[in-house]
Amino acid sequence: MTGYESLDELKESYQELTPEKWHDFEEEIVENQVIKRGYSDEYEKEYIHKDGTVFPVSLKVWLIEDDDKPMGMWGIVRDITERKEAEEKEEILHSLLRHDVRNKLQVIRGYFELLDDTELSDEQEKFLNKAFKATEEGSEIIEKVKHLRKAQEEEIKEVRLDSTVHKAVDQVRPTAEEQGIEIEADCPGKGCEVLGGSLLDRMFSNIIENAIQHSEGSKIRIHGEIGEDEIVCIIEDDGKGIPDRKKDKIFDQGYTTDKKRGTGLGMFLVKTLLDIYGGSIEVKDSELGGARFDVRLRKV
Known part of the structure; x- marks a missing residue:
């Protein structure tokens, strides 16, 4: 995964694998989760490959103790590069879809407004009002879906x-x-x-x-x-x-x-x-x- 056959190849410690921007974040997890209760929730960060490239990983860490004294940690690490790339592509597609559909709805509404300025029968007015309402509901659905997607990344x-x-x-x-x-x-x-x-x-x-x-x-x-x-x-x-x-x-x-x-x-x-x-x-x-x-x- 990292290009190293053994951690012994690292000059100092396993922290060399982690970009500096993640150090404070990971120290907080170790102090508030691993040390206090013996394990961490699954979390995400990045590793540095031996060739210098950076890639995303997910980890779950457990504390190693001897006579109730912390001796070290062990963990399960997964390379989540493919998942992150898929999520990024999905977000781009959803963004484009929302943008394109919203633009189409605006065009439709523009034509409806032009039509509304002409002489229409009562029945045609009724149909036009229903069409206006449908475009409004379409825009509302787009906004709610956007908020639902944003909710998954909501920071408490x-x-x-x-x-x-x-x-x-x-x-x-x-x-x-x-x-x-x-x-x-x-x-x-x-x-x-x-x-x-x-x-x-x-x-x-x-x-x-x-x-x-x-x-x-x-x-x-x-x-x-x-x-x-x-x-x-x-x-x-x-x-x-x-x-x-x-x-x-x-x-x-x-x-x-x-x-x-x-x-x-x-x-x-x-x-x-x-x-x-x-x-x-x-x-x-x-x-x-x-x-x-x-x-x-x-x-x-």
Whole structure:
């Protein structure tokens, strides 16, 4: 794999195999995982081949002890060059596909707008409105797929909860106002930080959008509870609610209660992101009469 027949060929230690940019990262894994609990999670870094080329590897490391004293480490290393190259090609193809489809949708919408300026019968107006809606849904699917792919690479970090929730509300408020829906946001944990990431606001806006599209209510209320180790952010509405038989299904990929307006990706993205952040979500009946979503996030 490395071009060396034995580690004895190295001038100093096995660390010569690792580019310097990975040294701090690997030292942290050794200190916080291997030394503390005796093994590491599987992680990725790079090795330097004997000929000087750099290639990606994945490792899992175990501690060697003698009478409870650390004596060394051993590990399993895999060359993941082919996998990384395949992932890179896949990302390029997906990026091109999203770009091309989005451009085609814009062209179609442009022609629809020109057609809308002509004299149309009531039936033709009806068909044109359906076509407009289909292009909007196509763009929405592209955005949600993009966020789903980005979620797999999401980096967990400390995030201000109140500003994140207010950002999500600002994103969807115009749509809510168009449909006569009031959003009341009394965010829990002002100034508190939770474990999240760059898509945490998108997670909240998807839940609120779901209520706007499907609740048939007139009010959405956001509030919460602060615990010792977690913050529960509650999003509820005064709409028609969600039947018990459907509560466990709404987070499944592709599931939607309204195929005319839903893509089946929004709530799946919510669950995917919360799994990454170490959080959770539960759907209940709201005291307002509609649905209630309890989002649990780890408090920092």
